[in-house]
Amino acid sequence: MSVINPNETSRSWQTAKREAAVQLYLSGVDGDSAALANARVAGFPISLNVIPVTDWMAEAPLIAAAYDPPLALVRSLIRAGAHDVVPLPLNIEDLEASIAPIADGRATRETSTPAGSAKLVTLVKGVGGGGTTALASQLAIGFAAHEAKFGRAACLMDLDVQFGDVAFQLGLRPRLSLVDLLEAGARLDGALLRSTVTEHPSGLKVIASPADMMPLEGVSNEHLLQIVDLATREFGTVFVDLPTNWTNWSLSLVARSDLVLLVTELTVAGLNRAKRQLRLLDSQDLGALDVRVIVNRYDKGQSRMIRPSDVREALGQDIAYTISNDFPLMRAAIDRGVPISDIKRKSAIGKDLDVLDAGIAAALGLER
Secondary structure (H helix, E strand, O other): OOOOOOOOOHHHOOOOOOOOOEEEEEOOOOOOHHHHOOOEEOOEEEEEEEOOOOOOOOOOOEEEEEOOOOHHHHHHHHHOOEEEEEEOOOOHHHHHHHHHHHHHHHHHHHOOOOHHHOEEEEEEEOOOOOOHHHHHHHHHHHHHHHHHOOOOEEEEEEOOOOOOOHHHHOOOOOOOOHHHHHOOHHHOOHHHHHHHOEEOOOOOEEEOOOOOOOOHHHOOHHHHHHHHHHHHHHHEEEEEEOOOOOOHHHHHHHHHOOEEEEEEOOOHHHHHHHHHHHHHHHHOOOOOOOEEEEEEEEOHHHHHOOOHHHHHHHHOOOOOEEEEOOHHHHHHHHHHOOOHHHHOOOOHHHHHHHHHHHHHHHHHOOOO
């Protein structure tokens, strides 16, 4: 029988509801496990079970723990389905850091990314050594910070599987990388993708290139497309830094892109290389793509030698954006893994990046 006090309103009472808990199974661990009893992590109560573990609930996120786990063990546990691997002995701080992303992921799934905000932006290297990766890293940092203001995320994928160093330039030390996603096969899902991501302090999600070089042809076209499609659904806007050499899978990604940024330099050699890249895309029936030419390391003095009419004649289109040449400032930002604005609040290159960010957001139909 239920009795309701007529003097109480519906706002002053609520039905009893069992709160979801973190089921913590401990077996032969050192340290004071009592310190974990009745504790809360990431908003969840801990239910302590000091028993030998024989069966895990497959539908629940799993966090493994080990003493000084080597990288090979971490990778094998992640591949086996673990959300994260924490060191033993256990403490609240480590559990908090591991469980918080699970709670965030659940909240994200409850308010899934609208289909209209799932966008793919690819960066094509018009010339080798032209600073495309540095530009991609700095651009993505600022873009992620702007997107966060609207409750959206951004991701940067380093698909240069031989020479990619996005993570290095952002001062990150990823435990997992693209190769873990490539090896996941049918187990690829949103949870695995998020466990592979390394987050920059700006909020940018980074999927790092493999730690060891791998052949370009060793990447499965179909599997990589699945990874990128999943990333756009999970994070909204995804920037992809492609390798210099073309492959079937890189062409496939460009074909699926909402926006293509062709990065080159304002030199005769740079424009010639960019022209060849545009001709390649046209030869693959990709001429209708939204391709925008960016001149990196731009110096105003260069315009006296190469006129805008020369660019139009060479490329068949105008330069969309220029990024000022400030190598010392860019190098300082890379060395510290921070946005350029953290080194120098106002700069020509910082202003150019803001203009580029606004242009990309407008092209993708995003607010600024």
